[in-house]
Amino acid sequence: MFYGNFVRLREYHKDDLSLTWEYVNDWDVKKYLDPGVPFPWKFEEEEKWYQELSAKNPERYSFAIERISDEQYIGGCGINNLDWKNSVATVGIFLGKPFLSQGYGTDAMRVLVNFIFLEMNIHKTMLHVYAFNDRAIKSYQKVGFKIEGTLRSQVFREGKYHDEIIMGILKEEWRMSS
Template identity: 85%
Template sequence: MFYGNLVRLREYHKDDLSIAWQYVNDWEIKKYLAPDIPLPWKFEEEEKWYEELSSKNAEHYSFAIERISDGQYIGGCGINALDWKNSVATVGIFLGRSFLSQGYGTDAMKVLVNFIFSEMNIHKVILHVFAFNVRAIKSYEKAGFKIEGTLRSQIFRDGKYHDEIIMGILKEEWRMNS
């Protein structure tokens, strides 16, 4: 387990699946997660995802986010893609709706970035965020990320086009702020 001030990152447990499935099917969470059509996931899809998790996968790592105060599972984060040649990791995160705007996401992202830089020796961490997800952008900035670029009108959501923002943090920047 990897600890922050508010959360710890740990392996997923089978007991987390029903809660994770509820979180990712909540429209207020789902609309921020992926650019594809936000169709509901079947529980069997969540089970299949869980069964395919492996610490031996060299490109994807998933962590459950657990609140330190009571051990409650509150969301997930991880590495969605690894470019070993160029030393770049692409990350993502989600929390259940009732855990937003309380510092858990920022803390989890800091723990994840620390793990990537200190244990994996990666040079840069990037993420993609939709421009309408202002709360997440502020959280990522608190974790040390900087806006690197904008993909204009990249996502169609709620009847209109929105920009997608690419944010990143370099290992040297993280060292200076940690």
């Protein structure tokens, strides 16, 4: 387990699945997660995802986010793609709707970035975020991420096209900000 000020990152438990499934199927969460058609996930798909989690996968690492104060499961984060050759980790995060805008996401991302740079010796951490997700962009900037580029009109959501922003932080920048 890896601790922040408000959250800790831990392994997923089977009893997290019903809340994970509930959180990712909530439109106010789902619209930020996947550029594809936002069709609801079946619970069986969530179970299959859980069965495929493995600490031995050299490219993907998933953590449950748990609030320290009451050990409540509130979301997840992890490394979605790991390029060992170029030393780049691509990360993602989601929180359940009741836990948004309370500092948990920023804290969890700080813990994840610390893990990547300290334990994995990765040179760069990056992420993709939709331009309409102002709350997330501000959170990532608090952690030290910088906007590196924009994929114009990349995602169609709620009847119009939106940009997708690529953000990154280098290990030497993280050292200066931590």
